[in-house]
Amino acid sequence: MIVADRKSLEEILAMVADNKKILILGCKGCVTVCNVGGLKEVEILTSSLKIARKKLGKPLDIDIQVLERQCDNEYVAELSESVNDYDGVISMACGVGPQFLSEMYKTQVFYPAVNTTFFGGATQHGVWEERCAGCGTCGIHMFGGLCPIARCAKSLLHGPCGGSSEGICEVNADTECIWDSIVKKKMEAGQLEDLMGVKGLKDWTTARDGGPRRSIREELVQGKI
Amino acid sequence: MSELKSGSNLEKVLTAGHFAFTGECGPPKGANTKHLLGKFKYLKGNVDCVNLTDNQTAVVRMSSLAASSLMVGQGLEPNFQMVCRDRNRLAMMSDILGAHALGVRNMLCLSGDHQSFGNHPQAKNVHDIDSMQLIAMVKKMRDEGKFMNGDDIDVPPEMFIGAACNPFADPYEYRVYRLANKIEAGADFIQTQCIFNMEKFRDFMKKTVDMGLHEKSYILAGVTPMKNAGMANFMKKFVPGMDIPDELINRLKGVEKKDQAEEGIKFALEQVEEFKAMEGVAGVHMMAIEWEHRVPEIAKRAGMLPRPVV
Numbered sequence: 001m002i003v004a005d006r007k008s009l010e011e012i013l014a015m016v017a018d019n020k021k022i023l024i025l026g027c028k029g030c031v032t033v034c035n036v037g038g039l040k041e042v043e044i045l046t047s048s049l050k051i052a053r054k055k056l057g058k059p060l061d062i063d064i065q066v067l068e069r070q071c072d073n074e075y076v077a078e079l080s081e082s083v084n085d086y087d088g089v090i091s092m093a094c095g096v097g098p099q100f101l102s103e104m105y106k107t108q109v110f111y112p113a114v115n116t117t118f119f120g121g122a123t124q125h126g127v128w129e130e131r132c133a134g135c136g137t138c139g140i141h142m143f144g145g146l147c148p149i150a151r152c153a154k155s156l157l158h159g160p161c162g163g164s165s166e167g168i169c170e171v172n173a174d175t176e177c178i179w180d181s182i183v184k185k186k187m188e189a190g191q192l193e194d195l196m197g198v199k200g201l202k203d204w205t206t207a208r209d210g211g212p213r214r215s216i217r218e219e220l221v222q223g224k225i
Numbered sequence: 226m227s228e229l230k231s232g233s234n235l236e237k238v239l240t241a242g243h244f245a246f247t248g249e250c251g252p253p254k255g256a257n258t259k260h261l262l263g264k265f266k267y268l269k270g271n272v273d274c275v276n277l278t279d280n281q282t283a284v285v286r287m288s289s290l291a292a293s294s295l296m297v298g299q300g301l302e303p304n305f306q307m308v309c310r311d312r313n314r315l316a317m318m319s320d321i322l323g324a325h326a327l328g329v330r331n332m333l334c335l336s337g338d339h340q341s342f343g344n345h346p347q348a349k350n351v352h353d354i355d356s357m358q359l360i361a362m363v364k365k366m367r368d369e370g371k372f373m374n375g376d377d378i379d380v381p382p383e384m385f386i387g388a389a390c391n392p393f394a395d396p397y398e399y400r401v402y403r404l405a406n407k408i409e410a411g412a413d414f415i416q417t418q419c420i421f422n423m424e425k426f427r428d429f430m431k432k433t434v435d436m437g438l439h440e441k442s443y444i445l446a447g448v449t450p451m452k453n454a455g456m457a458n459f460m461k462k463f464v465p466g467m468d469i470p471d472e473l474i475n476r477l478k479g480v481e482k483k484d485q486a487e488e489g490i491k492f493a494l495e496q497v498e499e500f501k502a503m504e505g506v507a508g509v510h511m512m513a514i515e516w517e518h519r520v521p522e523i524a525k526r527a528g529m530l531p532r533p534v535v
């Protein structure tokens with residue numbers, strides 16, 4: 001799923017400093033699962049903002065709503081009647097949500113309340129880790145099912161670099177060296193030869209480097225299914 | 226390894242069977258060519274070629290290519306370092322061609338320290354290709370006269386291709402295979418990370434020789450003379466992939482502060498002596514970090530002078 005972190009209260013306060021009435025809009029998708037932008041977090045942000053603004057002597061009127069998904073026009077359309085009742089709208093969805101909103105409601109302002117960070121999952125309660133960088137050409141089967149593009153700080157296809165130490169990445173003492181795991185897995189499986197040889201240069205056209213990407217499923221476009 | 230691939234002095238020294246002695250020089254944090262040319266003077270005649278580091282530890286410095294070119298102008302031979310952190314394949318191929326045009330004939334292909342270590346940690350890194358692929362790329366350009374897209378190069382670059390090897394990084398058991406892979410990819414010579422743990426390095430070289438890698442590429446052992454115990458401590462703590470035994474730190478601490486530099490040089494000289502006799506070691510890469518002025522003395526005491534003229 002897409003993982004995000006909430007922005008600080010100060011940042012959000014600054015965004016809506018001139019607003020008197022706002023909507024805080026949650027999303028039931030990924031951000032609910034990673035506990036950053038679902039109903040519970042919408043409620044927490046609402047009360048924090050209210051308290052802070054009251055203290056400033058500038059009370060803030062806040063409505064709340066949680067859409068099924070903010071990355072789907074069908075649900076975004078649910079706001080059509082009410083969206084212009086507000087001075088601004090805070091979206092707690094990943095970066096996709098406020099863009100779908102901005103595209104549909106051109107005169108309203110949508111503030112991102114979260115920083116979208118990566119594609120990953122929870123490795124323990126309260127801890128999420130990156131697993132994929134969306135490079136557009138998945139080849140993890142060549143690396144023991146572990147992605148060096150997303151998980152090696154240098155995206156090496158022939159690691160580990162000279163900074164790998166005791167399974168830890170040179171960049172950060174809290175980060176595992178994924179190449180250490182790839183190599184150990186391959187060695188244990190007796191498949192070292194898979195790592196030998198020089199892999200062809202990666203074709204980055206399918207990644208962000210090729211420009212904004214688009215997926216077209218013809219049969220759906222044509223309404224066949 | 227009979228026909229010359231680049232015609233560089235380093236290549237000639239090695240193919241003639243001499244024990245190579247290479248040096249290192251960090252370009253200035255500025256455009257101070259006077260200072261840089263001053264450092265070259267200490268290296269001239271005392272080493273076979275000099276590595277010009279490429280924004281080492283991710284700190285911005287004068288470009289390694291520009292410094293290499295200045296070095297050619299002074300009659301010394303550069304070993305142009307190139308990291309994968311700061312350039313994509315377009316910039317790399319173009320700089321490789323430019324290097325040849327400027328008279329550079331040796332290259333060292335590296336991944337590069339992560340930018341978080343340096344003075345612009347906010348920078349975006351590139352890593353379009355990695356060091357293994359860079360080695361293969363230079364080889365393809367040189368031997369096939371082709372760009373990566375298969376187009377012909379009008380006058381291919383002639384480079385003696387170098388790669389790095391750190392026997393002290395983990396997982397240790399894999400390091401010799403990674404070295405083999407770099408040699409297979411096209412590395413004509415290897416310069417190792419600074420060696421301090423001799424016991425481990427002996428074992429590593431044994432594995433290297435057992436695999437016959439020393440017959441496919443020239444392996445130069447990396448040596449850095451310690452200036453004092455503080456430097457040893459610092460490197461142990463903060464430089465990733467360094468293996469500095471407490472024994473060495475204690476040896477440095479065991480003498481008075483003013484004598485620690487001499488003790489560091491002594492240890493380095495003992496290492497050079499051992500490398501001269503060690504099977505599979507074709508030379509020494511002396512990385513006297515910001516200590517270029519001591520290189521003449523070190524070269525002399527190491528019995529490396531005069532350097533062979535080939």
Ligand code: SF4
Pocket residue numbers: 131132133134135136137138139140147148149150
């Ligand atoms: S190879 Fe690409 S698509 Fe596959 S996990 Fe890694 S970044 Fe994601």
Ligand code: SF4
Pocket residue numbers: 151152153154155156159160161162163164165168169170171176177178179180
């Ligand atoms: S230490 Fe490992 S994960 Fe970190 S940059 Fe090097 S190879 Fe990649």
